[in-house]
Amino acid sequence: MKTFQLILSLVVLSLVVSSLPVMGVDFVRGDADAVPVFGVGAGGEITITDAIFTLVYLFLGGPAPPCLDAADTNDDEELTIADPIMTLMYLFILGPAAPPPAPTPSGAAYPAGDCGPDPAGAVLDCALFPPCP
Ligand SMILES: [Ca+2]
Ligand SMILES: [Ca+2]
Ligand SMILES: [Ca+2]
Numbered sequence: 001m002k003t004f005q006l007i008l009s010l011v012v013l014s015l016v017v018s019s020l021p022v023m024g025v026d027f028v029r030g031d032a033d034a035v036p037v038f039g040v041g042a043g044g045e046i047t048i049t050d051a052i053f054t055l056v057y058l059f060l061g062g063p064a065p066p067c068l069d070a071a072d073t074n075d076d077e078e079l080t081i082a083d084p085i086m087t088l089m090y091l092f093i094l095g096p097a098a099p100p101p102a103p104t105p106s107g108a109a110y111p112a113g114d115c116g117p118d119p120a121g122a123v124l125d126c127a128l129f130p131p132c133p
Contacts, residue, residue: 024069025067028046028102029073029102030050030073031103032053032065032067033065034128034130034131035128037063043129044110045108045109046090048091050084051087067129068124068126073087075098077123078124100116
């Protein structure tokens with residue numbers, strides 16, 4: 001009976017642990033080039049280089065964004081061409097804002113208060129995002 005209780009406790013514990021969200025670091029959605037590569041990158045602001053960074057990664061074998069969640073502009077847990085397109089639309093034709101944690105639509109630079117965790121989904125991760133404390 002003790003063995004059964006122990007196994008039951010372990011099963012319950014593993015269910016609780018597996019249901020916890022993955023704890024990535026805080027980030028701002030859309031800032032795909034927050035970690036400069038070879039001196040190229042503009043962390044702390046949303047610019048055209050964010051879209052370019054993701055396009056180079058997707059189609060030219062460039063380095064992966066260290067914060068995949070930030071590059072996942074439309075928050076569908078997949079990094080596709082739809083993400084840089086959404087960033088470009090947001091920048092140039094007043095497209096829809098990204099899902100949270102989204103940058104304040106007040107210009108290129110965003111305040112640290114825009115930083116936050118990924119509210120949903122745990123397929124992509126955010127390993128490193130220096131602009132957020
Ligand atoms: Ca940027
Ligand atoms: Ca996406
Ligand atoms: Ca997500």
